Amino acid sequence: MVVGRTRMQDKGLILNRPEYSIPFAIMDSIANSTSSAYLFGLALDSSNAVAATLAIAIFMILVSTVCLPFSESDIYELGGFSILTAWPFFTKRYDFLRDNFRKTGQRMFRFHVLQHRIVALSGELGRNVFFNDQSLDFSEGYRILTGAVPQLRDIEIVSDDEKKNILLKRVLYLFRKERVVNLLPPLFDDVQRRMSDWGREGSIDPFKEVYELVFQMTVHLVTCRELSEDKESIAKLAKHYWDLEKSVTPFSLLLPWFPGRAKKARKDATMNLYTLISGYVDLRRNSPHPTSDAIDVLIAEGDSNETIVGFVLGAVFAGVINTGMTVCWALVNLGMHLDWKEKVSTEVQALVSNHTDTLSSETLHKRLSTIPMNAWEDEMPVLDSVIRETLRLVINNTLLRRNLTRDIVIDGVTLERGDFLAYQASDVHANPEVYPNPEAFDPGRYDIGREEDKKVPMAFLAWGAGRHPCPGMRVAKLEMKIVIALIFAGYEFEIVDKTGKRPIALPQPDKNDLQQARPLGEPCYMKFRRIVD
Numbered sequence: 001m002v003v004g005r006t007r008m009q010d011k012g013l014i015l016n017r018p019e020y021s022i023p024f025a026i027m028d029s030i031a032n033s034t035s036s037a038y039l040f041g042l043a044l045d046s047s048n049a050v051a052a053t054l055a056i057a058i059f060m061i062l063v064s065t066v067c068l069p070f071s072e073s074d075i076y077e078l079g080g081f082s083i084l085t086a087w088p089f090f091t092k093r094y095d096f097l098r099d100n101f102r103k104t105g106q107r108m109f110r111f112h113v114l115q116h117r118i119v120a121l122s123g124e125l126g127r128n129v130f131f132n133d134q135s136l137d138f139s140e141g142y143r144i145l146t147g148a149v150p151q152l153r154d155i156e157i158v159s160d161d162e163k164k165n166i167l168l169k170r171v172l173y174l175f176r177k178e179r180v181v182n183l184l185p186p187l188f189d190d191v192q193r194r195m196s197d198w199g200r201e202g203s204i205d206p207f208k209e210v211y212e213l214v215f216q217m218t219v220h221l222v223t224c225r226e227l228s229e230d231k232e233s234i235a236k237l238a239k240h241y242w243d244l245e246k247s248v249t250p251f252s253l254l255l256p257w258f259p260g261r262a263k264k265a266r267k268d269a270t271m272n273l274y275t276l277i278s279g280y281v282d283l284r285r286n287s288p289h290p291t292s293d294a295i296d297v298l299i300a301e302g303d304s305n306e307t308i309v310g311f312v313l314g315a316v317f318a319g320v321i322n323t324g325m326t327v328c329w330a331l332v333n334l335g336m337h338l339d340w341k342e343k344v345s346t347e348v349q350a351l352v353s354n355h356t357d358t359l360s361s362e363t364l365h366k367r368l369s370t371i372p373m374n375a376w377e378d379e380m381p382v383l384d385s386v387i388r389e390t391l392r393l394v395i396n397n398t399l400l401r402r403n404l405t406r407d408i409v410i411d412g413v414t415l416e417r418g419d420f421l422a423y424q425a426s427d428v429h430a431n432p433e434v435y436p437n438p439e440a441f442d443p444g445r446y447d448i449g450r451e452e453d454k455k456v457p458m459a460f461l462a463w464g465a466g467r468h469p470c471p472g473m474r475v476a477k478l479e480m481k482i483v484i485a486l487i488f489a490g491y492e493f494e495i496v497d498k499t500g501k502r503p504i505a506l507p508q509p510d511k512n513d514l515q516q517a518r519p520l521g522e523p524c525y526m527k528f529r530r531i532v533d
């Protein structure tokens with residue numbers, strides 16, 4: 001492999017590590033202290049303290065950017081001031097990685113976020129190490145570089161649960177097939193209740209209303225009926241999540257210890273989430289009638305309130321975003337590709353007539369809720385391909401790891417212990433050699449005979465791969481199918497722009513919008529008319 005020279009090498013300027021380790025050691029100590037103002041003997045609430053802290057922060061930022069830590073490197077380093085270079089990593093992550101791979105022409109490049117070194121990887125070799133190497137930690141990268149993950153440590157609730165992979169274990173335990181089967185009827189009730197608020201005819205923003213259906217179902221799956229049936233509590237829960245999301249700014253990620261407004265907003269939102277969810281855990285704990293709802297199951301397992309709340313926070317975060325954006329885009333894609341809309345409609349009609357009594361006077365959602373789990377999983381190949389293609393086009397998250405154990409050498413490049421790694425799924429999902437015409441919505445590319453997703457190893461990464469496949473896949477697919485089946489069997493719909501007409505151009509997701517991937521430019525809407533109750 002041809003390895004890029006560092007910019008500093010190009011300029012004949014190579015600094016050794018010890019020269020930058022001093023200012024970064026100071027930064028670390030500040031970051032690790034509960035408050036830099038206290039470190040310097042000042043009270044937090046005095047305006048002097050805030051000014052002093054701000055001055056220290058600015059000083060440290062300047063020091064860190066001036067003393068850019070270039071080592072004698074075997075990898076292309078992004079030059080410039082590290083803060084400025086890395087800023088788009090926080091604001092426009094998708095573009096940042098794509099553009100720098102294009103610009104450098106390399107399979108790997110490195111940049112700095114203050115004291116952290118991040119290596120962006122691409123290609124088959126990089127992908128293989130990223131997903132399979134045992135030295136790579138799954139959670140550190142997300143915790144440190146992605147602020148929207150709710151963490152109880154922000155409100156000084158400390159538990160060892162994170163280390164024990166509680167979230168993964170509980171998701172696997174709660175989402176067992178035999179458990180999920182019993183949840184089908186209440187999930188259909190949930191969605192139906194919310195959809196009936198849309199009225200019989202009108203127009204909705206799917207990126208709000210359909211997204212909310214997914215939020216509702218996910219909360220039901222990981223908490224209890226009392227919470228999921230209380231519209232006001234659900235709305236509050238959603239608001240606290242958005243408050244948390246809004247509190248994340250590039251500045252708050254770069255200087256998480258800085259006692260500014262963002263830190264306070266984050267703390268308040270996390271506390272509000274904790275109080276709300278913990279209240280429902282107490283409610284279930286004190287109930288004389290245990291149920292099979294998730295909170296009751298976890299109480300029976302002996303989990304503390306902290307563990308249960310930590311699980312709920314993580315599961316809602318992991319569950320809603322990707323499922324929400326995928327089902328919204330699946331509906332938009334189907335609304336814009338009438339041939340596929342027709343095929344899905346035929347498939348849904350067949351499912352309904354094969355598994356329900358079409359002459360029954362029961363409502364549609366009640367009939368659908370009796371369809372066996374196997375039928376949802378095995379008898380919807382067209383919808384499966386539509387979901388897969390939507391995932392390929394929309395879920396191009398930047399996946400993160402941290403190398404915690406030992407140096408790893410890939411193709412002559414050393415990934416040092418402590419380095420963060422970033423891999424963007426579009427590296428393969430948008431590769432025209434794997435997926436010809438990669439921007440096109442073409443669910444047929446997974447058909448037998450074409451099978452483009454099997455052309456190279458790990459060609460389809462929307463559900464993860466290697467050591468960390470998504471444990472929520474079964475439930476996420478089920479949630480999407482519930483929504484799509486209810487819409488296809490119960491409504492006529494079309495995708496329109498704000499004037500009520502079919503958009504001239506195909507709406508495209510904003511891949512830098514990590515929470516919702518809303519359409520770029522003009523919004524689009526779903527115009528509907530109820531046809532079957």
Ligand code: HEM
Binds near residue numbers: 167316318391400462
């Ligand atoms: C369309 C929906 C979803 C997509 C596309 C998706 C995608 C992914 C991906 C790509 C990963 C691996 C991340 C990495 O390698 O860094 C992952 C992991 C994970 N997902 Fe999902 N996910 C979805 C829904 C869900 C749901 C509904 C849940 C549970 C409520 C969930 C829980 C998790 C958890 C706990 C992990 C971490 C696994 C581990 O620690 O090894 N996901 N997901």
